[in-house]
Amino acid sequence: MSERGTTTTDEQETRAGKFGAYGGQYVPEVLMPAVEELADAYERYVLANEDGFVDDFRARIREFGGRPTPLSRAENLSERYGFDVYLKREDLLHGGAHKLNNALGQVLLAKYMGKERIVAETGAGQHGTATAMACAYLDMPCEIYMGRTDVNRQRPNVFRMRIHDAEVNPVDVGSGTLKEAINETMRDWATNVEDTHYVIGSVVGPHPFPAMVRDFQSVISEEVREQSREKLGELPEAVVACAGGGSNTMGAFAAFAGSASLPGAPEGTHDPAPDVDLLAVEAGGSSLGVDESEGYAPNSASLSTGSEGVLHGARTKLLQTEEGQIVESHSVSAGLDYAGVGPELAHLVDEGRVTPVNVDDDAALEAFHRLSREEGIIPALESSHAIAYLEEYEGDGPVVVNVSGRGDKDLDTVIEESTARDLDAAPSMEVFEE
Amino acid sequence: MSERGTTTTDEQETRAGKFGAYGGQYVPEVLMPAVEELADAYERYVLANEDGFVDDFRARIREFGGRPTPLSRAENLSERYGFDVYLKREDLLHGGAHKLNNALGQVLLAKYMGKERIVAETGAGQHGTATAMACAYLDMPCEIYMGRTDVNRQRPNVFRMRIHDAEVNPVDVGSGTLKEAINETMRDWATNVEDTHYVIGSVVGPHPFPAMVRDFQSVISEEVREQSREKLGELPEAVVACAGGGSNTMGAFAAFAGSASLPGAPEGTHDPAPDVDLLAVEAGGSSLGVDESEGYAPNSASLSTGSEGVLHGARTKLLQTEEGQIVESHSVSAGLDYAGVGPELAHLVDEGRVTPVNVDDDAALEAFHRLSREEGIIPALESSHAIAYLEEYEGDGPVVVNVSGRGDKDLDTVIEESTARDLDAAPSMEVFEE
Amino acid sequence: MTRSEIRAAFEDGPALVSYVAAGDPSVEASKEYVEALVDGGSDVIELGLPFSEPVAEGTTIQNAIKRALNAGMTPDAYLDLVRDLDVDVPVVCMTYYNLIYQYGESEARSASENASGDEPRASGGPEEFVAAAAEAGISGFVVPDLPVDESGPMYEACREHGLDLIFIVAPTTTPERLERMLDRTTGFVYVQGRLGTTAPATRSARTRPRPSNACRTPTSRRPSASASRRASRPARSSPAARTASSSGARTSTSSPRAWRTTCPRRTSPTASNRSPRS
Amino acid sequence: MTRSEIRAAFEDGPALVSYVAAGDPSVEASKEYVEALVDGGSDVIELGLPFSEPVAEGTTIQNAIKRALNAGMTPDAYLDLVRDLDVDVPVVCMTYYNLIYQYGESEARSASENASGDEPRASGGPEEFVAAAAEAGISGFVVPDLPVDESGPMYEACREHGLDLIFIVAPTTTPERLERMLDRTTGFVYVQGRLGTTAPATRSARTRPRPSNACRTPTSRRPSASASRRASRPARSSPAARTASSSGARTSTSSPRAWRTTCPRRTSPTASNRSPRS
Ligand SMILES: Cc1ncc(COP(=O)(O)O)c(C=O)c1O
């Protein structure tokens, strides 16, 4: 945040928070001071470990969150594919997904900043739940905005948030889903910006969010590097992660890309490792492309098929019409169902450091069943996309797949969708048919 | 299993598998050879680490299961009570409860024994799910017996078992709950005893189950001792665990009681520690005692209020009528709802080493809400009993509470019961009332 | 009421042993069924004393037991029923160990006493029930959850009161275990023909059972008698027995297929002439 | 169609700035509303170009925007509407940056080109839309998600085409930020009177907002003009404006309370006489 150009073309603006041409701070003026204050706090507490903030974060994510999560060899999948498959087990993190790494980091930071209140948006409820958990643990009042439609179809996560004593504010506008919730949360933040911190749920939004969320999530790849050294004796050939907003992706990639900057990382874990392929698996949905006339994309493959634009505070790759209207994305997995993606990921794709790929809904559902059946791990539908990509992977391994979360939350959806699609991979549920 | 008395009074029978007067092998003859074969395998593989079985188990429960689980200081509860409260986080074990320690151990043992098929009973579905998980991971065919009533009220766990490719066999007899399921599983085992292993879900049943399940679960207390050394600098004043069948209890107590015998435990972690109080918290239900005429106990406090008898293969403490009919127990928590208890626990209570206490349904529900709200951890309703006991604890701490599982599975029950009881501690769910 | 010894029932070759769950659907009905079965040719009656957790039974008997318990069957009512029976064949009590163990002075086994740290079972045990059963006219016991290894006190009590303690030889029983059983056997032993629990033969073992290899193994002592616990058809089925089995809507659920009968398929049963080991 | 400069609108003291979401419920209706508002006394029209993600708007305008999009509003249709307007007050385009950025040769920004690793935005940018807007008769822009810090290219394009780029001064704006804004301000600046987004004043900030402390802080340059984005009552409300606001069932949901008006409560607005920094 130090130098702020008054130059007149974007090319010359080299402020913090830019990843190549992506990133930035496209937010209403009312939020700019908050965003600047946060960027300042990020530099001091996170980057410079002021007051031992990062030590505190690391201790808490270990003791409260259950880090390090294991790197498990998938014996049956390794046999299936003929190369070694290792699973990074974020499904075992407290709350059941990688989301807590970020939520705990941000709520703790808000505490260090003297904020007295937390707001967050949530779609499927995973980020809301993680935030509510972190707030209960750190004794911070918490309000979660959630579209009315999502409230009704994600009841268990609403229960969890309420049980953690978070307020859940249903948003009745529009389609009542994630984007309306983001809107409302922004609005709350804009109204209460002085005492309130907005905990964004992925590596999106204005600077410093993309960098900060990446840093909190980078514990994933830090551990993968250490664990690879122990278990594989070498670095993996590739790291595979699903990409929605991209937080588990950046978390799994950062140490290999050399882009994270969380103090206290073990020696050498952040040296760039250009030989390790980084594969971001997007939701291919039912097919690629955008239906311009309907304003609808039957996928959420913004890295693979999107174009550059500005959304939710940052310049990044988006699913949009030619005119620039954001289209409705689609994925069987609620957590990947977002029309944008983190700006750093967009940049790493342009640079050729990260390869964007995608798998469709059916492939993800099949992978969900495959991992559950073959390895005794029920993955989140989001993570199932990463697992599905193994079917197409052409290298010799070893490959590390980030299992970003567990799939308990997805059981109903998976059963319904598997039945509707008549998937062979799905077990019959006739035990209920009496 | 070496010497087998042919003497004529129980007092003189000093066979393996007796804990004082408790334990034994009260099973149909058809199962005796299987039970003896298992006892032999237990001695060789578990006690003597033949073929490196225990090393294999330890590696797998670490990498697949996510051990060690953290020992987290509960900051807000410590403040509330004025003494240090530490939580042993079995809720973070793969599958969401301590059950996997045992299920993985037994399924792995069955593999070492050359068995080709696994059966197990389940009530609420936790043990069935853990077993199905372990079987998927270790590539063993698996059938789970579950009462029809339980099948219908525990749908998510049935889904999980099926998704792991386990057969779920609904039992239509009687009330269609846990005891009918045990019955059917025994029957299956008796029919297919040669190639099948029965994975019992707690420290109950005929020898060697109580000792073997304890040993697999003893990783809990082994870790607590190590972690106490690091974090507390001393042993805790007390360890508190809920007791249903007693497997998490024995797991949390064994290293302190000096009763476990799993090779490879760190130096000194199994030396008896008589100064550490061991508190087994039973489900007090709605009130203590037994309604003789109805054959019903509104609790499942067999250690606190039961009497000695023989059930499911072992002599132990039971909830029974004066005539010896087993009564129907009751607890708001399905996993504690069992009329018996592990024989070793009964013995340790008689010996004065373990203190049985109990808390009622309301106290458990309140503790569920308290931990969720104050610490950001949603405990299983079973574990909530252990947490509830802190309200009554009179020492100076530090106290370790075993959080045997997570409470996602209990959300519906808790919300329903909290509403029905009009509990102050429960958050309102009016977000849904639109 | 007089009654022959169990061993006598096997003196003339195969014997029909019929099972009835006492108290299903009522004490009176049980009395009638038993008497009809004896009229119809049963040589031994196995009268089940219903236990709430019948782990060795299949669905049919589980349901019968449940009905009996709901109708109020208790150990005392059971003994009264036995006293009332007007039959001249041996009546064997088939039940689970906990009922035998708990019978008598229950206060002595209360929780508070146990908590004192005394050897808890000093106050319980099989003696009282065995004595009462002998007095009522029971000739022997089958206790499916009491394998020979745990049978010490029961064996003592039976010997003291002159009752037979009958063990079950399973297809899985090893020669060594058979040896141990025969040491304590009086009356007869069951030879269980098939793996599993009592049940209609609709569900069979996934693996082919080793047919009673223990019994086929040459041993120094021959089994005293053998019976399949679960032949799918009675070896001998008299018209009267058939009548008894269809004497009421509820009786039929104690399906004939579940009745235990002698099954002379492999070894020819003979009455034991071995007396209890002294 | 001729139109005065924005700054001229403030020359005689407080000015009424009215907001209409273009295309809600139809292009024709928007044209009528705008004309009625001007007839009724509006000094400046802020004509919203609907964007699918209106992060700075409250419920009322969100809903208006949604209706407009459903009715088919596009940037080209918007420019056509502007060309068609028969009003003599300045029309300010209020929209979000992505629509401005994407306008024009869209193929040039296709995914395949981006994947080539070229600096992607080389092919996009605000120039084309600003040029087209200037040609259609737009006098200036309000782009709520384009803070001064990101406004370089937009500022350049506006300067080139002689349009005003209007910034918003928030209650939270620091003197240092205000300084930066005034460097790039032409036309007028909004002074946002309250924390939050556009909305009826029913939900107020939990904390009491610091009222425009940036503007109250003495600086070397005075803000060129100030307007509350959301006064709960119009400063001046002519009968005709009221008519416009109630001219149809749908119009009323673009509630008058959400219309932006000048709010001379704190600083008296004056037209800016500062020309763009050269
Ligand atoms: C388990 C899991 N994985 C992945 C995602 C996608 O988010 P991100 O791309 O930020 O990791 C989500 C979002 O809810 C999630 O719950």
Ligand SMILES: Cc1ncc(COP(=O)(O)O)c(C=O)c1O
């Ligand atoms: C989380 C949890 N805790 C405790 C129990 C009780 O079992 P045990 O007493 O064997 O630990 C159960 C049983 O399902 C359980 O799921």
